[in-house]
Structures are given as C-alpha cells and as structure tokens.
Amino acid sequence: MIEKLSASEAFINPTIVVENAGMKKLILAAAVVSGLIAALPAAAQFQKPEDAIKYRKAAFNVMATHFGRVGAMANGRVPFDAKAVAQNAEIATMMSPLPYSAFGEGTDKGDTKAKPEVWTEGDKFRAAAAKMQEEMTKLNAAAKTGNLDAIKTAFGPVGQACKACHDHFRKE
Numbered sequence: 244m245i246e247k248l249s250a251s252e253a254f255i256n257p258t259i260v261v262e263n264a265g266m267k268k269l270i271l272a273a274a275v276v277s278g279l280i281a282a283l284p285a286a287a288q289f290q291k292p293e294d295a296i297k298y299r300k301a302a303f304n305v306m307a308t309h310f311g312r313v314g315a316m317a318n319g320r321v322p323f324d325a326k327a328v329a330q331n332a333e334i335a336t337m338m339s340p341l342p343y344s345a346f347g348e349g350t351d352k353g354d355t356k357a358k359p360e361v362w363t364e365g366d367k368f369r370a371a372a373a374k375m376q377e378e379m380t381k382l383n384a385a386a387k388t389g390n391l392d393a394i395k396t397a398f399g400p401v402g403q404a405c406k407a408c409h410d411h412f413r414k415e
C-alpha cells in the first residue's frame with residue numbers, strides 16, 4: 244500500500260525505510276495522512292492556488308515549530324525533557340511530508356517565496372524533500388531512545404537538509 248501511495252503522489256514520499264519496529268506505526272500513520280491526500284486528484288485538493296500556498300506555509304511552520312523545540316533541547320537552550328523531545332520529534336515527522344502536496348500547478352505565483360526551480364527542477368526538489376524526511380525519521384528514532392547524545396547527532400543533518408533545499412528553492 245505504501246509503495247502504491249508513493250507512486251501516485253510524487254511529492255509525498257512515505258516510503259522511508261524503517262528498521263525500528265516502533266517506527267512502523269508512525270510511518271503508517273503518516274502514510275494514511277499522505278494517502279488521504281494522494282487519493283484526491285491534485286486539482287481537487289485545494290480550491291484555489293492561494294489555498295495551497297497558505298497550506299504549505301502553515302505545514303512548514305507547524306513542522307518548524309516542533310522541530311525547533313527539539314533543537315532547543317538538543318543544544319541546551321531549554322532543559323532536556325526526554326518525553327517532550329519525543330513528542331515534538333514525532334509531530335515534526337508527521338508534518339514533514341505534508342507541505343509537498345501543495346506545490347501543484349499554478350501555485351508558483353502569489354504570496355510565495357518558492358522559486359521557479361521548484362517546478363523546473365522537480366526531481367531535485369523531490370529528492371531534497373525525501374532527504375529531509377529521511378533525516379527527520381532518524382531524528383525521531385533517536386528522540387524515542389531518550390539519549391541526548393543520539394538526539395544531538397541526529398539533529399544537525401535535519402537542519403542541513405532544510406537549509407540545502409531553502410538555499411536552492413526558496414527566495415530570501
């Protein structure tokens with residue numbers, strides 16, 4: 244089922260390899276969310292291009308908020324709380340596929356910082372999205388262990404994956 248979903252919705256990549264059994268539930272939940280989106284034709288997902296732009300920004304912001312809370316504890320700005328880290332990492336991971344469902348046709352103009360390269364270099368954009376989701380999944384697995392060192396190690400690559408995409412695909 245997951246394989247099929249990823250083929251039908253190119254912007255969403257729930258086929259992240261999961262070795263940890265505990266992760267399976269989360270990935271399945273993410274796939275169900277993705278599946279609900281993938282089941283609708285792109286044009287029917289959002290009534291207007293503005294709605295898609297609003298949605299993807301909102302999804303990025305929610306993801307960034309929870310990712311930031313993990314970061315605050317990973318780098319010691321906020322006292323470490325294993326349960327809070329695990330909860331925030333899980334939410335960020337759940338959110339991580341969602342923005343990419345909202346970069347459909349006609350959403351390149353308007354109140355957006357997305358560069359034209361999102362559409363002219365679609366494969367590269369999707370690869371950058373997949374890379375970020377992969378690193379986020381590793382961070383989530385680390386967060387579940389409650390081991391601060393593992394969380395610190397896993398945090399950096401996620402931030403780098405965000406930055407790599409922003410540098411190329413998002414306007415200043």
Ligand code: HEC
Nearest residue numbers: 300303304307355356357368371372375404405408412413
């Ligand atoms: C595959 C590319 C890609 C990746 C990976 C990515 N982003 Fe973005 N992000 C974008 C694009 C494109 C926009 C601009 C969206 C728009 O303005 O329509 C954006 C916008 C944002 C915004 C601003 C939303 C707004 O209100 O304007 C935030 C916050 C954000 N991203 C956070 C993150 C974080 C945190 C990560 C990593 C955990 C991340 N992004 C990973 C492409 C990416």
